[in-house]
Structures are given as structure tokens and as C-alpha cells.
Amino acid sequence: xxxxxxxxxxxxxxxxxxxxxxxxxxxxxxxxxxxxxxxxxxxxxxxxxxxxxxxxxxxxxxxxxxxxxxxxxxxxxxxxxxxxxxxxxxxxxxxxxxxxxxxxxxxxxxxxxxxxxxxxxxxxxxxxxxxxxxxxxxxxxxxxxxxxxxxxxxxxxxxxxxxxxxxxxxxxxxxxxxxxxxxxxxxxxxxxxxxxxxxxxxxxxxxxxxxxxxxxxxxxxxxxxxxxxxxxxxxxxxxxxxxxxxxxxxxxxxxxxxxxxxxxxxxxxxxxxxxxxxxxxxxxxxxxxxxxxxxxxxxxxxxxxxxxxxxxxxxxxxxxxxxxxxxxxxxxxxxxxxxxxxxxxxxxxxxxxxxxxxxxxxxxxxxxxxxxxxxxxxxxxxxxxxxxxxxxxxxxxxxxxxxxxxxxxxxxxxxxxxxxxxxxxxxxxxxxxxxxxxxxxxxxxxxxxxxxxxxxxxxxxxxxxxxxxxxxxxxxxxxxxxxxxxxxxxxxxxxxxxxxxxxxxxxxxxxxxxxxxxxxxxxxxxxxxxxxxxxxxxxxxxxxxxxxxxxxxxxxxxxxxxxxxxxxxxxxxxxxxxxxxxxxxxxxxxxxxxxxxxxxxxxxxxxxxxxxxxxxxxxxxxxxxxxxxxxxxxxxxxxxxxxxxxxxxxxxxxxxxxxxxxxxxxxxxxxxxxxxxxxxxxxxxxxxxxxxxxxxxxxxxxxxxxxxxxxxxxxxxxxxxxxxxxxxxxxxxxxxxxxxxxxxxxxxxxxxxxxxxxx
Amino acid sequence: xxxxxxxxxxxxxxxxxxxxxxxxxxxxxxxxxxxxxxxxxxxxxxxxxxxxxxxxxxxxxxxxxxxxxxxxxxxxxxxxxxxxxxxxxxxxxxxxxxxxxxxxxxxxxxxxxxxxxxxxxxxxxxxxxxxxxxxxxxxxxxxxxxxxxxxxxxxxxxxxxxxxxxx
Numbered sequence: 001x002x003x004x005x006x007x008x009x010x011x012x013x014x015x016x017x018x019x020x021x022x023x024x025x026x027x028x029x030x031x032x033x034x035x036x037x038x039x040x041x042x043x044x045x046x047x048x049x050x051x052x053x054x055x056x057x058x059x060x061x062x063x064x065x066x067x068x069x070x071x072x073x074x075x076x077x078x079x080x081x082x083x084x085x086x087x088x089x090x091x092x093x094x095x096x097x098x099x100x101x102x103x104x105x106x107x108x109x110x111x112x113x114x115x116x117x118x119x120x121x122x123x124x125x126x127x128x129x130x131x132x133x134x135x136x137x138x139x140x141x142x143x144x145x146x147x148x149x150x151x152x153x154x155x156x157x158x159x160x161x162x163x164x165x166x167x168x169x170x171x172x173x174x175x176x177x178x179x180x181x182x183x184x185x186x187x188x189x190x191x192x193x194x195x196x197x198x199x200x201x202x203x204x205x206x207x208x209x210x211x212x213x214x215x216x217x218x219x220x221x222x223x224x225x226x227x228x229x230x231x232x233x234x235x236x237x238x239x240x241x242x243x244x245x246x247x248x249x250x251x252x253x254x255x256x257x258x259x260x261x262x263x264x265x266x267x268x269x270x271x272x273x274x275x276x277x278x279x280x281x282x283x284x285x286x287x288x289x290x291x292x293x294x295x296x297x298x299x300x301x302x303x304x305x306x307x308x309x310x311x312x313x314x315x316x317x318x319x320x321x322x323x324x325x326x327x328x329x330x331x332x333x334x335x336x337x338x339x340x341x342x343x344x345x346x347x348x349x350x351x352x353x354x355x356x357x358x359x360x361x362x363x364x365x366x367x368x369x370x371x372x373x374x375x376x377x378x379x380x381x382x383x384x385x386x387x388x389x390x391x392x393x394x395x396x397x398x399x400x401x402x403x404x405x406x407x408x409x410x411x412x413x414x415x416x417x418x419x420x421x422x423x424x425x426x427x428x429x430x431x432x433x434x435x436x437x438x439x440x441x442x443x444x445x446x447x448x449x450x451x452x453x454x455x456x457x458x459x460x461x462x463x464x465x466x467x468x469x470x471x472x473x474x475x476x477x478x479x480x481x482x483x484x485x486x487x488x489x490x491x492x493x494x495x496x497x498x499x500x501x502x503x504x505x506x507x508x509x510x511x512x513x514x515x516x517x518x519x520x521x522x523x524x525x526x527x528x529x530x531x532x533x534x535x536x537x538x539x540x541x542x543x544x545x546x547x548x549x550x551x552x553x554x555x556x557x558x559x560x561x562x563x564x565x566x567x568x569x570x571x572x573x574x575x576x577x578x579x580x581x582x583x584x585x586x587x588x589x590x591x592x593x594x595x596x597x598x599x600x601x602x603x604x605x606x607x608x609x610x611x612x613x614x615x616x617x618x619x620x621x622x623x624x625x626x627x628x629x630x631x632x633x634x635x636x637x638x639x640x641x642x643x644x645x646x647x648x649x650x651x652x653x654x655x656x657x658x659x660x661x662x663x664x665x666x667x668x669x670x671x672x673x674x675x676x677x678x679x680x681x682x683x684x685x686x687x688x689x690x691x692x693x694x695x696x697x698x699x700x701x702x703x704x705x706x707x708x709x710x711x712x713x714x715x716x717x718x719x720x721x722x723x724x725x726x727x728x729x730x731x732x733x734x735x736x737x738x739x740x741x742x743x744x745x746x747x748x749x750x751x752x753x754x755x756x757x758x759x
Numbered sequence: 760x761x762x763x764x765x766x767x768x769x770x771x772x773x774x775x776x777x778x779x780x781x782x783x784x785x786x787x788x789x790x791x792x793x794x795x796x797x798x799x800x801x802x803x804x805x806x807x808x809x810x811x812x813x814x815x816x817x818x819x820x821x822x823x824x825x826x827x828x829x830x831x832x833x834x835x836x837x838x839x840x841x842x843x844x845x846x847x848x849x850x851x852x853x854x855x856x857x858x859x860x861x862x863x864x865x866x867x868x869x870x871x872x873x874x875x876x877x878x879x880x881x882x883x884x885x886x887x888x889x890x891x892x893x894x895x896x897x898x899x900x901x902x903x904x905x906x907x908x909x910x911x912x913x914x915x916x917x918x919x920x921x922x923x924x925x926x
Contacts, residue, residue, distance in 0.1 A: 019859065021856060022856075022861065024861075025856045025861050025864075026848065026852075026856065028861050028864030028867050029848065029852035029853075029855050029856060029861060029864075029867055029868075029871055030839065030840070030842075030843060030845070030848070030868075031798075031799020031800065031838070031839030031868040031871075032799060032840070032845065033864055035798075035801070035864075035865060037798075037801070037802070038792075038798040040798075117782070119782060119784070188899075189899055190863070190865075190899055191801075191803045191809065191811060191863065191865040191866050191897065191898070191899050191900075192803065192863060192865040193803060240864075241863060242801075242803075242864070242865030243863040243865060243899050243900055244863075245899070273805055274803065274804045274805060274806070431887050433887040433890065433891060434887070439891065491863060492862035492863025492900045493862065494862065655859035655905070658859065658904070658905070659862055659900070659901055659902075659904075659905055661902075662901060662902035662903070662904035662905065663862065663899075663900045663901050663902040664902070665902055666901075666902030666903065667899075667902075688804065688806060688808075689803075689804040689806060690804075690806050690808050694897050694899065695902075695903075696895075697889075697890045697891075697893045697894045697896070697903045697906070697907070698890050698891065698894045700890075700902055700903040700904065700907075703904055
């Protein structure tokens with residue numbers, strides 16, 4: 001191969017490895033991209049949901065007569081109007097479409113209205129009279145574990161308990177450090193509020209739904225069951241998704257919207273406002289974690305003991321899987337031969353919790369990284385040195401007995417992060433915007449102290465515990481152009497451009513068209529668990545490679561050549577004798593080829609009673625170093641810089657990759673210092689963007705990032721998922737930096753001013 | 760909808776639009792999106808906290824969710840749709856794409872309007888002026904890094920254009 005050919009291939013515009021432009025980019029900057037909230041239909045009605053004001057109450061009666069009499073109201077539905085299954089859920093169908101006899105959390109749907117205007121619908125909700133008999137509410141996870149506490153749901157209060165017992169149980173360390181760590185309830189706070197448009201079929205037995213979701217086929221299955229119709233009568237198309245982060249994995253308004261469409265025979269638009277969004281989707285689990293490390297005097301971890309409790313709220317959602325992620329990642333990216341771990345996911349009358357970016361590992365990481373700093377202090381090592389001494393490597397055995405056969409460059413992540421430049425010192429007379437408190441002009445430079453902290457993490461990729469996870473894609477080549485079809489939810493991450501890049505690289509064709517993302521093709525699984533680059537990327541890659549082979553066979557037969565001698569090089573079909581070179585575009589003119597491919601990852605296993613088993617598919621690693629300035633008088637924090645080295649396998653689109661890294665860091669910063677849903681007797685106190693604080697442009701730290709490219713042999717494209725790791729260990733790194741600046745113990749996140757000042 | 764129906768004209772992106780049979784309480788955001796067929800302006804908080812609904816009213820950047828539509832009568836309203844024709848991009852729109860400032864894209868229209876407002880009123884903003892100017896526009900996907908880069912790119916381009924004009 002000549003050097004010239006290599007260079008040409010590597011830099012071909014739009015191929016893998018380039019920052020190819022997103023196909024949805026131009027409409028998005030012009031305001032012409034259609035989000036699900038922009039969907040509209042002739043004669044449509046607006047749907048709205050009535051929700052419980054009580055954390056736990058019996059419903060004595062529901063009177064809709066006054067609401068129904070309001071001009072403009074078409075229909076009101078309750079639990080009595082659900083023709084199919086009365087409940088839904090991702091893992092267990094334990095959540096009612098509408099509460100019938102009892103409500104179990106503040107915000108639980110009780111009824112839905114269809115009206116001619118959103119304001120009419122809102123007023124109709126106020127006219128529905130529900131007679132509630134309040135019941136004692138179960139509001140703490142600790143009480144939920146107690147067998148003496150009355151069950152608040154027929155399935156009981158413990159959603160799942162799982163132990164891990166591994167190695168010699170009698171190991172006692174020369175050095176023992178322990179602590180209890182609490183993690184607050186974080187919200188996904190995607191910008192694009194829940195919205196959908198449902199169009200009823202003429203015969204009234206089916207529906208077409210445009211919706212922002214993470215997993216079209218799972219929605220289809222759950223909706224069809226509740227409507228009592230065959231799955232093929234519920235056809236879903238992805239409405240433009242304004243972010244997801246786990247919060248669109250569960251059903252929110254989908255079933256209500258379809259029910260109203262079938263009940264009225266009219267198109268129904270439903271759209272939550274921000275307050276309803278906080279009530280209408282699941283959140284990140286609050287957790288309490290006790291963790292004890294046994295180590296040698298040299299700081300080598302010998303044994304861990306842990307107890308993790310996740311508050312799942314009123315319904316199961318994905319709590320059981322979040323729990324397994326929490327307990328199986330509690331060792332962090334560190335070698336450990338002995339462990340006793342107990343974990344619970346419990347049901348309470350708090351809002352339901354489920355998936356959010358990091359999925360159980362965020363909580364575990366805050367605990368294990370806080371512990372690593374305690375261990376470092378106890379054995380008089382630096383935070384970096386104690387982590388290096390324990391860093392996991394490929395081939396190590398986890399506390400589940402599973403061997404890490406993924407690429408595991410933990411040591412490299414730490415060393416390369418440490419090598420990134422530190423920020424300049426805070427000026428003696430800084431711009432007030434550079435101080436903690438910023439434009440509030442509250443900080444006094446003399447009270448500002450700087451701190452540095454570390455966090456390192458391990459994150460599983462894809463689904464676990466024996467789930468047969470797969471993704472489907474169809475590739476068609478006709479007249480020199482590629483058309484791809486898949487049901488992979490594009491939620492902002494950029495799978496749409498990655499799919500095009502894969503097709504261009506495999507097929508040597510530049511024009512790649514994408515069919516609407518819908519249930520017209522097989523499931524792609526969920527856009528979650530850092531899985532779509534691997535899974536749907538694998539499916540698109542597989543489909544394109546089959547089509548490539550069809551093209552090569554076609555060229556072989558038309559030119560009388562042996563197919564085994566042909567390949568696609570750059571944009572040409574060539575043979576290895578150098579006698580043939582024709583553009584793929586030309587070779588496919590007037591003919592068409594198609595293939596549908598299903599990619600499955602290798603099987604995983606359930607954990608046994610001792611928490612042993614090959615339950616995860618693969619792992620990714622990352623290190624974070626945070627630098628903060630803290631106003632020690634006011635307890636205000638400014639995150640100055642975050643440095644990170646992330647194990648990505650292979651960079652497929654550099655701009656998209658850095659976007660994931662910077663975006664994840666901002667969400668981890670949010671959990672560290674500002675984001676928390678505050679509950680009072682099960683009621684959300686701050687369901688708005690005025691009161692639930694999100695990082696703004698003034699809160700964003702400078703990010704210095706490096707991506708570690710050691711291609712993953714298990715992955716179809718050599719690339720690991722990169723969505724979740726950025727938001728995991730940055731949170732403990734920031735908290736460690738605040739500890740470094742202040743000496744405060746800081747055992748909970750988010751860190752509040754009173755935690756810093758009161759220390 | 761209850762209450763006396765309202766009829767008024769709005770001047771949006773240089774064109775006059777008749778609003779008929781509206782409820783007086785409707786926000787400019789609602790009327791733009793639901794009555795005038797201009798869904799480019801997004802709503803995400805209803806409280807003026809997130810900036811997704813940023814539009815220009817007589818050249819000032821405001822949150823359309825906080826303005827009653829009937830209050831914008833006699834004003835010139837510019838929405839994201841008014842910044843460029845379907846086949847063209849402004850310098851700011853092009854820089855958002857080049858810098859990777861777009862992920863889910865929900866905050867993007869509001870940010871594009873806000874950055875136009877910034878560069879039109881302060882052609883050479885400092886880093887902190889950029890941060891402050893867009894601190895009312897929340898982005899949940901990007902962590903802002905690529906958006907800062909996009910604003911810098913557009914700023915440098917405008918500085919270069921002006922320098923060429925002065926020669």
C-alpha cells in the first residue's frame with residue numbers, strides 16, 4: 001500500500017475518525033428541526049394529566065362532572081377507561097396507568113383530560129374532584145427495609161436485595177477506614193419537555209405516536225399492553241428529542257396520550273410544563289452508602305465491606321438494575337480480593353427513581369472515591385499514589401468473580417490526567433466573575449482558598465445480568481447512494497452522524513440518507529448504558545458489511561473476477577492484483593442491494609446468591625482532577641478546572657466525543673455543588689428551573705481532556721461507549737477539591753454552603 | 760377558550776401576522792409557536808430561567824415566555840426563523856456547527872439569537888462577557904465548552920470582517 005492511499009483514506013471527509021458534520025445540525029441551528037413538542041395535526045386536542053397531591057392516600061371517589069361540563073372539554077379518562085393491562089413498567093409492570101384505589105407518590109397520575117386549548121385542559125383539571133383519604137406515608141429508605149413496616153404496594157417494600165460475598169471473609173487490614181456517604185436526588189433536567197402527538201387509526205383499534213423517547217420498541221410493547229391491542233397496531237416514530245440522560249427510558253405520557261386519542265377519535269397533543277416534567281419522570285436514586293476499606297500500611301486494598309441503600313420511590317422502574325450496578329461497582333477501578341457487600345433498592349412514597357446517566361455507579365463512585373482519599377491520608381500517600389498502587393488492570397478479577405477482559409488503562413488514565421496542565425493561580429485582584437458567587441459580587445478575595453481533588457471510575461457498558469441485548473439496522477445501496485434504517489433513538493448524542501460515518505467508511509459511498517427513526521425496523525434497544533455506539537454501531541457496521549459483500553460479489557460476477565480478490569478501498573472497488581479500480585458509485589448504478597442485521601453482544605449471566613457471576617459485558621474507565629476556589633466565609637464554590645483522561649477505545653468523531661466529555665462533566669458538577677430535588681413529606685419543593693439549580697455558562701469549568709485510544713477488541717468498532725464515564729468520577733473529584741480547600745468532611749452531595757461553612 | 764376573544768397584529772421577522780380569536784393571557788411564545796407557525800422558538804421552563812425562548816423585541820433579547828403576545832403589538836419581533844433563509848446560515852449558526860456546539864439542539868435556537876444579540880451589541884466580547892451574556896441560556900448537553908468555542912469563532916470572524924472593511 002502506498003503512503004498516498006493511506007493518507008487519502010484516513011482523511012476522507014465524513015468517514016470514521018473525522019468530525020463529520022451532524023445531518024441534523026443545519027435545521028437545529030435554524031430552528032427548523034422538529035422536536036416532539038413541535039408536532040401538530042389538524043383538529044388536534046390538547047391532553048393534560050391530573051396528579052396526586054398526596055404521597056399516600058386512598059381514593060374514595062373521583063367526580064369529573066363539573067370538568068366535563070366545561071366548554072371545550074371533550075373527554076376525561078381514569079383507571080376505569082384503561083382497556084388493557086392496568087399497569088406498566090420497564091422491568092416489572094407495577095406502576096398504574098392511572099391510580100385506581102390508592103396513590104403512592106405526589107404526582108401520580110389519576111385522570112387525563114382532552115380539550116380544545118391547553119388552558120381549557122388546565123382549568124378542567126382544577127374542576128375534577130377527587131376525594132382522598134390520606135394514609136401514613138413511608139418516606140425513608142431505612143424504614144422501608146424494616147420488615148415491620150407495612151407494605152405500601154402488593155409487591156412489598158423491598159424491590160430487591162442482593163449480596164456480594166467474595167474471597168476470604170476473615171481478612172482484617174492493618175489500616176481500616178470507613179464512612180457513610182449520602183447522595184441526593186438529581187434530575188435529568190433535559191431541556192426538551194416531555195411531548196407527544198398521537199393519531200388514532202380510522203378503525204379505532206390502533207394508533208400512531210410521535211414521541212421523544214429513548215427506546216421506541218419498549219414503549220411500543222408497554223403501550224400496546226395497556227391499550228389491549230397487538231403491538232403492530234401501535235406505530236411509533238421518534239419525535240425530535242431534546243436530551244434524555246435516562247429520564248425518557250420509562251413511560252411518562254405515552255399511554256395517556258394514546259388512550260385519549262382512541263377515546264376521542266382525534267389527534268392528541270400532550271406536552272408537560274417544567275413542573276409537571278419534574279413530577280412525570282423518574283429521577284436519580286438518592287442513596288446512602290456505608291463503606292469500609294481494609295488495607296496494608298502501604299495502602300494496598302485487602303478487603304471492602306459495604307452496605308448500599310437506594311430509595312426507589314413508589315414504583316420499581318429500573319431500581320433493581322441500578323442496585324446491581326451500584327453494588328458491583330463499589331470497589332471502584334481498584335483491585336480487591338475480598339468483599340462483603342449488601343445492597344437494597346426499596347420502595348417508598350417518594351417520587352419514583354430510575355435511570356440517569358451513570359446508573360447506580362455515580363452513587364457508588366462518590367463513596368469509593370471519598371474512601372480512597374481517607375485511605376491516602378491514613379497511610380500518608382498522595383491521592384494519586386494510593387490510586388496508582390491499587391489500579392485495576394486487564395485480567396484482574398472483580399468482586400463478582402468476573403474477570404475484566406476489557407482494555408483497562410486505569411493507570412494510564414491517572415498518569416495522563418496528572419500530566420495535564422494546572423490552571424493559573426487566582427489573580428490578586430480578579431474579575432468578580434472568576435470568584436465563587438460570581439456576579440453576586442459577594443466574595444472577598446482574602447477568603448478564597450483553592451483546592452485540588454481526584455476521582456477515578458469504572459463503568460459497565462451495555463445491559464447486564466443475562467439480558468439478550470441487541471440492535472437492528474438495515475442498509476440499502478441503490479444507484480451509488482446508501483440508505484440506513486434503524487430505530488436507534490437520537491437524543492442529541494449524535495448517533496445519526498456516526499451511522500453515516502460507518503456507512504461511508506465501509507461502503508466507499510459519500511451520500512448516506514437516513515430513514516425516519518421508527519418501529520418500521522427491528523429494535524435497536526435503548527439509548528442508554530453507553531451502549532449505542534457499540535450496539536447500534538455494530539448493527540449498522542454489520543448491515544453495511546453484508547451489503548459491501550453483495551456489491552463485491554456483483555462486481556466479481558460482472559467482471560469475471562474472484563470475489564475474494566476484491567475489496568473496497570476508499571471510494572473504489574479494487575482487486576489485489578491492481579487490474580481493477582472502479583468507483584463504488586459506478587459499480588452500484590442501476591442495481592440495488594440490501595441487508596438487515598441484528599447485532600448481539602456476548603451473553604452475560606445473572607448473579608448468584610453470593611453476587612458471583614459474569615454479569616456485565618465490558619467496562620470503561622476515566623480519571624478526573626478538579627481544581628476549585630472556595631469562599632470559606634460564605635461556603636460558595638467555583639469549579640475552576642477539570643482535567644480528565646478517558647478510556648474511549650477509539651475516537652470515532654472527535655467533536656462529538658469532546659462534547660460528551662464536557663457535557664458529562666457539567667452534569668457531574670451539578671450533582672457535586674448544586675443539583676438536588678428537595679422533598680418535604682414526599683412533595684417536591686423545587687420543581688422549577690428557578691429553584692432546581694443547573695450549571696450555567698458562568699458555572700462551567702475549563703475542561704482539559706485527553707482521550708486514551710487503546711482499541712477494545714470486544715467492540716465492533718474498537719470504540720467504547722463514552723456517554724456515562726464523564727459524569728461519574730468528576731463529582732467526587734470536585735468534592736475532594738473542596739475538602740482540600742476547607743478541611744470539611746463533606747460526606748454528602750450536593751455540597752451546600754452550610755456543609756462548608758459549618759464544618 | 761373562555762374570555763373575550765382577542766384580535767391583533769404582530770410584526771414578526773418583518774412580516775405582519777394577524778392573530779385572531781386568541782385568549783388575552785397567551786404568551787408571545789405560545790402565539791409564535793401555536794398560532795403563527797413559528798415553532799423555532801422553544802419553551803422549557805415558563806419562568807425566564809432557561810433562555811430557550813429567546814427572541815428579539817425591538818432589538819432587545821427577551822424571553823418570549825414572559826411576554827404576553829398582546830404586549831408585543833407595535834414592536835418588531837425577530838425569532839430564530841428570521842435570522843436566515845432556509846438555504847443560508849448566519850455566521851453564528853455556521854460557527855455553532857463548526858465548533859460542535861449542537862447536540863440535542865433544544866437550547867440552540869435561543870442561544871443563536873442570544874449570541875447574535877451579544878455580537879451585535881458588543882462585537883469583541885471578552886471570555887467573561889461571553890459567559891455572562893449566555894448565562895441565561897441553559898444547555899444540558901454540551902457543558903458549554905463547544906458553545907464558547909462557537910462564540911469565539913464567530914467573534915474572530917467578525918473582527919476579521921471589520922478589519923478587511925477598514926483597509
